[in-house]
Amino acid sequence: MISGAEIMVKCLEAEGVSVVFGYPGAAICPFYDKLYDSSIKHVLVREEQNAAHAASGYARCSSRPGVCIATSGPGATNLITGIATAYTDSIPLVVITGQVRSDLLGRDVFQEADITGACEPFVKHSYLVSKTEDLPRVFKEAFHIASTGRQGPVLIDIPIDIQQREIDEFVYPDSVNIIGYKPNTKGHAIQVKRAAEAIKASKRPVIVSGGGVLSSGVKPKFQAFAEMTKIPVISTMMGIGVMPSEHELYLGMLGTYGKAVANRALHEADLVIVCGARLGDRAVASPDQMSKNTTVIHIDIDPAEIGKNVKTEIPIVGDMRNVMNMLIDSIGDYQVPAQWSQTVKTWKKDLFKKPPVFEGCVEPRTLVGNLSAMFRSKAILVADVGQNQIWCANNFRIREGRFLTTGGMGTMGYSIPAAVGAKFARPTRDVIVICGDGSFQMSMNELATIAGNHLNIKIIIMRNKRLGMVRELQDINYNQRHSATVLEGDPDFLKVAEAYGIDCAEASSNEEAEEIIKGIVDSDKPFILVCNVHPDTPSI
Secondary structure, eight states, X not given: OEEXXXXXXXXXXXXXXXXXXXXXXXXXXXXXXXXXXXXXXXXXXXXXXXXXXXXXXXXXXXXXXXXXEEOSTHHHHHTHHHHHHHHHTTOOEEEEEEEOOGGGTTSOOTXXXXXXXXXXXXXXXXXXXXXXXXXXXXHHHHHHHXXXXXXXXXXXXXEHHHHHOEESOOOOOSOOOOTTOOOOOBOOHHHHHHHHHHHHHOSSEEEEEXXXXXXXXXXXXXXXXXXXXXXXXXXXXXXXXXXXTTOTTEXXXXXXXXXXXXXXXXXXXXEEEEESOOOOTTTSOSGGGSOTTOEEEEEEXXXXXXXXXXXXXXXXXXXXXXXXXXXXXXXXXXXXXXXXXXHHXXXXXXXXXXXXXOTTXXXXXXXXXXXXXXXXXXXXXXXXXXXXXXXXXXXXXXXXXXXXXXXXXXXXXXXXXXXXXXHHHOTTSOEEEEEEHHHHHHHGGGHHHHHHTTOOEEEEEEEOSBOHHHHHHHHHHSTTXXXXXXXXXXXXXXXXXXXXXXXXXXXXXXXXXXXXXXXXXXXXXXXXXXXXXXXXXXXX
């Protein structure tokens, strides 16, 4: 005989899961009791939302679904923001929640919440398990759904009696057969041929890369395509890292807070190849950002995203790897006309400008720009949300590493727990967090997770004592009426770090900050650097 709780653990083991992130409670205790005897590492976060963010960071750096766990009621509802964040950024998660007894469902008993109903807009699929016998099939399907097609979170809600009940045997399925779920991965050959012909006929083509290029694992092939055709590349925020930042073909991030050269290239292109991006309002704020005569090729695994925000002439539904291979085979020896290449090169000289310095303060854009050379080439930078996110997106020089942030939902407090997940996925890589003093305080409780697990994560807090991006909007749109954007009563961050046993320092100039960073690069301990930033420092 085997209990449902033991089956749940064996399902995770069968999927090769080695790390999970969670917070226990009564309704999930049977599972936690069986997890105690497993080789799976459980990372105890300090708030459930952060379990989802940590699982997100793990998934993005391991190319496997991240797993997070919570109990019923408030434990499950605390996960919702993290689930929604993963959904909008297309990150594969398997979310496990405990639930009250099956016979009590719908009676508003202690810590009951309809989590499958509450999460419906933010998951690819959800299960409320009613039979212990269904658990192996449900877990197999959940991992398959989360990691195929357009990736995303899948929720499994399991009543406590289903976890406690015993059945005769455990058999994990070898495969899945889900009626109605057959993602199109191949890419239509005729559409690819049309795309290749359009590329060959173009004079001023541009590639726009999104997060789909990274999640599909096609980055080397993508780079090879760009290099063989010499087509310049711009990216959305989620697509940062598809090319080294200083690659001759890369023009930076496009959009409201992007690089002028990237936006100019998009506007003047006669052909735009959109790869794994939905081009939301921050990327393409208005239709006139592109010429009326621009031909758009849109490649995406999710047909619902193609043409949703930008009119598309040549849609291609398929996995980026398959489509890129087909394009390379079809494109022949085409290369961008020399005049367009030369024009773009003249624009690129302004890609990284040296901004002015406020006396007695750290200049964050310059510091972020210098960080890449100070850490190893495969470093993972995790940016939070706000001005710090834009400073990182536009100035950090990606080499072989990763840039992680939340571009779709824009969830403050993402960076620290996501860095925890990233570090568990890539323990030998440098992991750096950059956050504002506002976003830091949304997840600083996870310093306990960092300290308790001895994680070598470097955290840089850009302290301007403001909610900087909202304050900017108030300057522009609300006559500089700074309502609720001045941070008063903040703690001494150095004392907070010391309370968790984490080494720390403070800097009020770039020279001071860089000297401190040089001294901690090779340390195997976590570190917090507080940088004093002038409140008038702009986002771009």
